[in-house]
Amino acid sequence: MPNSSHQGDPLDVGLPWVNRFATLGDDFYATLSPTPLPAPYWVGRSMSAAQAWGLDPQWLQADDALQVFTGNRPLAGGLSLASVYSGHQFGQWAGQLGDGRAILLGETPGWEVQLKGAGLTPFSRMGDGRAVLRSSIREFLGSEAMHGLGIPTSRALCVTGSDAPVRREEIETAAVVTRLAPSFIRFGHFEHFCHHGHHDQLKALADFVIDHHYPACRTDARWGGNPYVSLLAAVTERTAEMVAQWQAVGFCHGVMNTDNMSILGLTIDYGPFQFMDAYDPGHICNHSDHQGRYAFYKQPNVAYWNLFCLGQALMPLIAAQEDAIAALETYKDLYPRAFARRMAAKLGFADLQEAHRPLIEDILKLLAADKVDFTIFWRRLSHWARAQRADDDSVRDLFLDRAGFDAWLLSYSELLAQVPQGLAADLMLKINPRYVLRNHLGEEAIQAAKQKDFTVVAELLQVLERPFDEHPEHAAWADFPPDWASHIAISCSS
Ligand code: AMP
Numbered sequence: 001m002p003n004s005s006h007q008g009d010p011l012d013v014g015l016p017w018v019n020r021f022a023t024l025g026d027d028f029y030a031t032l033s034p035t036p037l038p039a040p041y042w043v044g045r046s047m048s049a050a051q052a053w054g055l056d057p058q059w060l061q062a063d064d065a066l067q068v069f070t071g072n073r074p075l076a077g078g079l080s081l082a083s084v085y086s087g088h089q090f091g092q093w094a095g096q097l098g099d100g101r102a103i104l105l106g107e108t109p110g111w112e113v114q115l116k117g118a119g120l121t122p123f124s125r126m127g128d129g130r131a132v133l134r135s136s137i138r139e140f141l142g143s144e145a146m147h148g149l150g151i152p153t154s155r156a157l158c159v160t161g162s163d164a165p166v167r168r169e170e171i172e173t174a175a176v177v178t179r180l181a182p183s184f185i186r187f188g189h190f191e192h193f194c195h196h197g198h199h200d201q202l203k204a205l206a207d208f209v210i211d212h213h214y215p216a217c218r219t220d221a222r223w224g225g226n227p228y229v230s231l232l233a234a235v236t237e238r239t240a241e242m243v244a245q246w247q248a249v250g251f252c253h254g255v256m257n258t259d260n261m262s263i264l265g266l267t268i269d270y271g272p273f274q275f276m277d278a279y280d281p282g283h284i285c286n287h288s289d290h291q292g293r294y295a296f297y298k299q300p301n302v303a304y305w306n307l308f309c310l311g312q313a314l315m316p317l318i319a320a321q322e323d324a325i326a327a328l329e330t331y332k333d334l335y336p337r338a339f340a341r342r343m344a345a346k347l348g349f350a351d352l353q354e355a356h357r358p359l360i361e362d363i364l365k366l367l368a369a370d371k372v373d374f375t376i377f378w379r380r381l382s383h384w385a386r387a388q389r390a391d392d393d394s395v396r397d398l399f400l401d402r403a404g405f406d407a408w409l410l411s412y413s414e415l416l417a418q419v420p421q422g423l424a425a426d427l428m429l430k431i432n433p434r435y436v437l438r439n440h441l442g443e444e445a446i447q448a449a450k451q452k453d454f455t456v457v458a459e460l461l462q463v464l465e466r467p468f469d470e471h472p473e474h475a476a477w478a479d480f481p482p483d484w485a486s487h488i489a490i491s492c493s494s
């Protein structure tokens with residue numbers, strides 16, 4: 001058994017534990033303990049995540065915490081387990097999956113606490129239950145960067161490392177990410193119980209999610225009063241909102257399998273994700289995705305496809321198929337509206353109007369044609385909007401098609417003239433980040449960390465926590481990526 005002896009007594013972090021997921025019973029999980037790692041060290045810590053969780057940030061400084069969040073010491077009051085789920089991977093039914101390397105330590109009010117990379121579980125299949133340093137740093141910085149951008153996501157409390165070897169394409173070293181979310185339940189959890197015909201468990205799971213996370217579904221008069229259709233509609237709405245935010249910031253998830261889709265509409269399971277540099281709708285960030293199933297522009301449709309899988313899984317609880325379809329079809333309106341609203345705000349318009357739509361479509365075409373750096377464009381446009389000086393060519397200079405851009409800018413200026421000048425720029429500078437976690441920035445942090453220099457992780461975290469601030473001392477991180485950035489290959493191997 002992967003259960004191994006912990007070093008030391010359970011540690012009390014001074015938080016109340018509720019362990020609600022555990023109340024679902026052992027059809028849903030296996031209880032087990034993390035497997036310790038030798039001589040752990042801190043790689044990164046997020047005081048902001050500690051604060052969100054309610055943990056005294058001082059506590060995160062202690063050696064005890066280092067042991068707990070490496071899986072070397074249990075938490076008093078927690079109940080550690082690995083949950084079972086299934087799912088569709090790259091469009092195919094993949095059968096049983098489950099937490100193969102993530103272990104839930106327990107649950108305090110509002111937060112589940114998971115260690116990712118904490119050793120073998122009954123669901124590890126061919127894997128080793130571990131995560132390597134580079135992917136753990138990416139998940140840590142990626143989640144906190146998304147939170148800084150205001151995009152729904154799991155949080156990352158810390159990363160610890162160990163020199164214990166982990167075999168991937170080459171020998172690397174182990175790391176553990178502590179992540180937090182109100183729930184890590186996935187579409188795949190529902191698919192699992194539906195596929196196996198375990199309808200009692202399916203209902204228990206749906207009731208659990210509704211009672212704890214979507215209580216309004218119980219009293220929703222729409223959908224014939226069926227709370228499970230209401231749940232499907234609510235998840236559809238949150239997912240549409242989340243993906244709209246991804247598209248508006250240029251975030252590519254990379255592995256949108258149904259087992260990586262959160263029932264709460266959170267961005268979870270950071271793997272080969274990427275914040276795009278040059279705007280390219282066809283961009284594929286996962287080098288293992290040979291068909292380009294999860295290319296950037298396909299994300300909204302893939303989310304819809306995944307929601308259908310969830311709908312299918314909920315069918316045993318839904319009498320009227322047409323209601324389920326109607327709930328899913330709300331996506332066709334919700335997603336484009338959420339996206340357009342977001343894009344209008346990026347242009348400085350607090351309220352979306354019909355006249356904004358062609359402006360949005362046209363600028364995306366121009367950006368794609370010239371492969372303009374997505375983040376730099378929006379940030380420069382935000383600064384341009386402040387003064388709107390005719391001799392300010394900082395945005396125009398990003399384009400090869402100057403005539404095309406000039407024509408667009410003329411139409412844009414006319415609409416912008418209807419908004420008080422300062423207001424538009426203020427809005428834009430709060431929605432168009434100066435900093436995103438570009439691949440080459442993550443790579444800088446990883447290379448330093450491999451040499452046991454963790455300062456880049458810490459500094460990058462500080463900047464990404466406040467991505468709309470100027471941080472002049474880190475201006476280089478807001479600049480165009482170096483040439484080598486396009487050669488970074490990020491695959492599913494993590
Ligand atoms: P992912 O696509 O990375 O979310 O992983 C898909 C499935 O593979 C999940 O069930 C993971 O728990 C499992 N998995 C990935 N890597 C490992 C590993 N190194 N050891 C055990 N299970 C793993």
Ligand code: MG
Pocket residue numbers: 259260269
């Ligand atoms: Mg996963």
